[in-house]
Amino acid sequence: MNCRDMNHALIGRSMASPLPSEAEDHLRTCARCRLLAGALRLPVAEARPSPASLRRIETGIAAGLRPVHPMGSKNCLLAAFVATFIATVALSVYRMGAFAIAVMTPLQTSLTLGSLAVGTGLLAYSLVNQMVPGSRHRISPRLLPLGAAISLVIVIAVLFHFQHERNFWAKSWACIRAGMPIGALAAVPLWFVLRRGTILWPTMTGAATGLLAGLAGATALEIHCPNLEACHILVGHLGVAALGAVTGLLIGVAAERGLPGRRLNDSDY
Amino acid sequence: MRSGLQENSVAQRSFVDLDHWMERYQQADPAAPATLIAALSPALLCFFRSQQANREHADDLLQDTWLRIHRVRHTYRPGEPVLPWVYAIARRAGVDGYRKTRRIAAHEIAVEALPARFAQSEPPNGLPAFEDLVAALPEAQQEVITMLKVGGLSLEEVARATSSTVGAVKQKAHRAYERLRKLLHTYAEDNVAGGAP
Structure with a gap:
């Protein structure tokens, strides 16, 4: 055993259990x-909250104690996010038409x-976990939006051809303008679902929500727009998702800065 | 191997079924808040005091944490572990308190030497106190080590409380131990050179 293995032995077990x-x-x-082992065995200075402080907390809570219904199950919340996404895309495609499906190959259609x-499902699942403090995250919620965006860029770049296109910016801007309202x-129903939970980290949650809303727009465009040029899809379609993520991030930053650091008053309970 | 406080807090918690009391808290049982506050506050206070940036405001942060817990008690799902839920909220309260006190420098500075007051709080066995030792770590590592040692949380629970993965928590703890090993070695060498016992 070396020092590195020793770290694993110390990390992986309770401080109370004997070492192998x-x-x-x-x-x-x-x-x-x-x-190191000696230092970790040292007693921690005892911390006792002052009785007055505890009494104040207890009295305040007891005064405003009302029964509350626990939040819905993860599956219900996940279903709400997915249903919002599907309904938004379906409604948009119904209005705009599904012209891209006719021109894409089955491989392009299925993979895109x-x-x-998949990206939508993972983001929705991450958001459900972000609504409840202390949830288990199988993928870091900080990295997921970035990972999902990069994966989509790679898929588009591999599946579609890059070629020179006339009026590239005008066409891309037209798609962005069509996708942003979607x-x-x-975003509106997504926010209604989210507000039931506790948003501990508004920046992270804002970016993920914005990306999810933007992906609804990108998906609708991907089904509607028959322009299969890779740059157009990356800028005009995925650009909607990117703009959504940035908007969500900025709203999150604003919300985080606006969160007041507050001292406890009796009226707070 | 577990500290006195840990033994106390863990023993105290073992008497109360936190999940059960949390459910009763949601049902507005008047006995539930007092039981939970008594069971969890000492460890939470210790958690805040162990964080260099929040040490002086630990009492305020404890109150703020309970205020937040009360407001969002509906987000606790019966059957889920209580400690990660509580520590996730406490962590957010700590970050807000930290920002409020504008101690940004403490967040960024990686301390290579142990704090100056290290020797003052040295316990009889010649090793620095746990709080001083942890204060020499970067914030993210401080948090993980404090939750593991003071809060008595498992790796899985720390990962949940920090919105992270078990792998990331292990990595932080590993880096923290590497750093502590180096610091303690330097400290011991200085003691030998200075003729300390």
Whole structure:
């Protein structure tokens, strides 16, 4: 056993449980690890809140105590997010038409829409977990929006051809202008679902929500717009998702700065 | 191996079924808040005091945390572990308190040497006190080590409380131990050179 293994032995177990015999052997020979293990065994200075402080908290809470209904199950919330997404896309495609489906190959259709669906599902699941403090995150919620965006860029870049296009910016801007209202339409019900939860980190949640709403716009455009040039899809379609994420991020930053650091008053309960 | 406080807090918690009391708190049982406050406050206070930036405002942060817990008690799902839920809220309260006191420098500065007051709070065994030791770590590592050692949370619970993954928590703890090992070695060498016992 070396010092690195010793770290794993210390990390992976409760401080109360004895170390394995190999770790104890290592401690006899390694002064550095002996010091570390000794320091971790040190008692922590006892902290007792003042009785007055505890009484104030208890009295305040007891005065305003009312029964509350626990939040809906994860599955219900996930279903609400997915239903919002699907309804927004379906409504938009119904209004605009599904011209892209006719011109894309089955491979392009399945992989593009499949990756959009996977990205949407993961973001929705992450948002559900962000609504409840202390939820388990299988993928870091900070990295997920970035990872989802990069994956989509790669899928588009691989599946579609890059070629020179006339009026590239004008066409891309037209798609962005068509996609942004769809994103905004999706954002409203998403916010209604989110507000039931506790948003501990508004910046992170804002970016993820904005990206999810933007992906609704991008998906609708992906089904509607028959322009299969890769740059156009990246800028004109995924640009809606990127703009949505940036807007959500900025709203999150504003909300985070606006969160007051407050001192407890009786009226707060 | 567990500290006195940990033994106390864990023992105290073992008497109260936190999940059960949390459900009763949601049902407005008047006995539930007092039980939860008594069971969780010492460890929460210790958590705040262990964080360098929040030490002086630990009492305020404890009150703020309970205020937040009360407001969002509906987000606790019966059957889920209580500690990560509570610590996630406490962590956010700590960050807000930290920002409020504008101690940005403490967040960024990576301390290579142990704090000057290290020797003053040295316990009889010649090692620095846990709070001083942890104060020498970057904030993210401080948080993980404090939750593991003071809060008595498991790796899984720390990951939940910090909106992170178990792998990321392990990595932070590993880096923290590496840093502590280095600091303690330097400290021991200085003591030998200075003729300390």
